[in-house]
Amino acid sequence: MHSHDSARSDIEGSVIHASRSYDAFAWFIRRTDGPILDLAEIREGDRVLDIGTGPGYLARAAAERVGDTGRAVGLDASPEMIEQATARAKQEGSTAEFVLAGAQEMPFEDGSFDAVVSRLALHHIPAAVKERAIEEIARVLAPGGRVVLVDLREQTLGALLHAAVRRLHSAEPLADDGSLTEVLKIDAFAGLETGRISFLSYARARRRSE
Numbered sequence: 001m002h003s004h005d006s007a008r009s010d011i012e013g014s015v016i017h018a019s020r021s022y023d024a025f026a027w028f029i030r031r032t033d034g035p036i037l038d039l040a041e042i043r044e045g046d047r048v049l050d051i052g053t054g055p056g057y058l059a060r061a062a063a064e065r066v067g068d069t070g071r072a073v074g075l076d077a078s079p080e081m082i083e084q085a086t087a088r089a090k091q092e093g094s095t096a097e098f099v100l101a102g103a104q105e106m107p108f109e110d111g112s113f114d115a116v117v118s119r120l121a122l123h124h125i126p127a128a129v130k131e132r133a134i135e136e137i138a139r140v141l142a143p144g145g146r147v148v149l150v151d152l153r154e155q156t157l158g159a160l161l162h163a164a165v166r167r168l169h170s171a172e173p174l175a176d177d178g179s180l181t182e183v184l185k186i187d188a189f190a191g192l193e194t195g196r197i198s199f200l201s202y203a204r205a206r207r208r209s210e
Contacts, residue, residue: 028199029120032150033061035197036117039204040148045069046114049140051103051133052076052121056085056096062117063089063096073113077102077124103133111142119150119200122183130183138188141207147189148204150197 036058042048044067050059053074063072074096076082082100089096101107103118103125116137125133137147184192189205196202 030057030061032119032197032200033058036119036148036150036202037062037065039197039202040115040117040146042066042115047071047112047142048073049106049108049113049116050074051116051118051137052124053085053098054078054081054120056081056088056094056098058117058119059085059096059098060089060092060094063094068095072096073108074098075101075103075106104129104136105132106136106140108140110139111145112140113145114142115146115148116141117148117150120152122149122151131186134183134186135188138186138207143207143209145207146204147184147207148202149184150200150202152200 040048042062042065044065046062046066047070048059048062048066050056050062050073053059053076056074059072059074063070066072072095074082074085076085076098077100079100082098085096085098088094089098099107103121122130141147184203184205188208190208192203192205194201194203
């Protein structure tokens with residue numbers, strides 16, 4: 001377990017600082033860990049990046065799948081989230097690593113990962129820089145690498161849950177199948193698919209081989 005925790009004040013977008021607010025939804029969110037990793041075809045030895053990792057649930061689940069020969073990294077723009085994720089990984093003996101950074105400027109070499117996943121993070125990124133974040137995902141993915149983006153489906157949320165989520169999250173519109181599809185429509189990706197996991201929408205694609 002490793003953490004890169006230098007302070008960042010230049011990250012654009014909505015950053016959640018109340019890290020423990022996610023605990024109330026943990027049971028609800030974590031039941032999608034397995035399906036998301038299945039969609040991303042995560043297997044032993046893979047290098048996986050979880051963007052908007054929050055408390056690190058999905059990154060730690062990925063670390064279990066990839067084993068000692070792989071690598072699982074959780075990235076988040078919130079220092080509090082990275083601190084909590086790092087502490088929990090240490091408690092659990094997880095090999096997951098955590099990095100403090102925004103999705104629109106990631107501190108990784110080109111082709112560093114076999115898969116990129118992101119859950120409940122896309123709507124935190126302002127429209128003005130969302131395209132840059134998607135370009136960064138393409139850059140850090142190896143040729144043939146998989147990307148799975150997952151976000152809330154606003155139309156499926158009850159009024160109470162919707163209000164709670166919007167209180168925790170930014171004022172950006174919540175996702176639907178169409179918006180997730182649009183962000184991956186760049187030349188770097190192929191094989192675009194969309195679907196649903198429980199209360200979430202997803203879009204997945206592959207990095208074109210060069």
